[in-house]
Amino acid sequence: MIKHKKIVCKTEENTRFLAKMVAKAAKKRDVFALFGTLGAGKSTFSRYFIEHLSGATEIPSPTFTLVQTYDAPDFEIYHYDMYRLKSPEEAYELDIEEAFYNGVSLIEWPEKLGSLLPKDIWKITITTQGAERVFDIEAFGEEKSKRLEEIFVE
Template identity: 35%
Template sequence: MSSTGSVVLPDEEAMVAFGQVIADASDAHGVIFLLGDLGMGKTTLSRGILRGCGHQGSVKSPTYTLVEPYAIGDKQVYHFDLYRLSDPEELEFLGIRDYFDEQALCLVEWPDKGRGILPQADLLLSIELEGQGRKLHWTAQTELGQAMADKLETAVSE
């Protein structure tokens, strides 16, 4: 199972708006890995996803705290930024396994830093430069990810 798709997002506003589409596709459940170089828009996309889940406040990158939890009504979203992680074992001290349950949505920036500790992603989102904007690729890794990818494909084709 490896459904893929992509969309070109011309600016930050489009990135945030597509994050809201991703939120709808996920129904605030699952594990999404955000891949891309520094400055590609992973946190901007996360802001859009959080807004799509109903979050009204600011969204900061959890670069120093590693995780920022968001309780949004009956939804629980965890935004991870593992950029500064020096050893995946540090995640065990954070109690990482407690965050990944079927009722939560986990957004993970720099997931390669947690290799061997993190669970499998349902959906991989990869961001790269495309002219002045960004190209977002998605790849489903699980049945849940496949359902998300199908909804994203439908949204892009409308």
């Protein structure tokens, strides 16, 4: 089962609110795959998501470190930037399978993972329309689909 929602964020504050709502639905072992071009807003969305769950205020992009980890009350958050990966196998060096099992993963440039990317994920595709950001959120799996619906019922 796949549920799908499309949301237009006209301001960065709208993006912050959306990230907070999605973060509230996050559970241990969730993988959020963030697709979009350079500058689409993947890091901004991730920053607000992490800020809401962990309370962290210093949230650097993992562009050079490839992964940053944050403590949330119920799990760890792993924020990956796969842009610089040359092959999917390099992700093993980042303990990505452990992250999939033990925490919540936010992955920028997930297409670099190839078949390592789990099937039962939250797929968030971000596109730009002028200053606006369009978030196309797909929840794969029945349980995630229910949670996606709940996000937008509140």
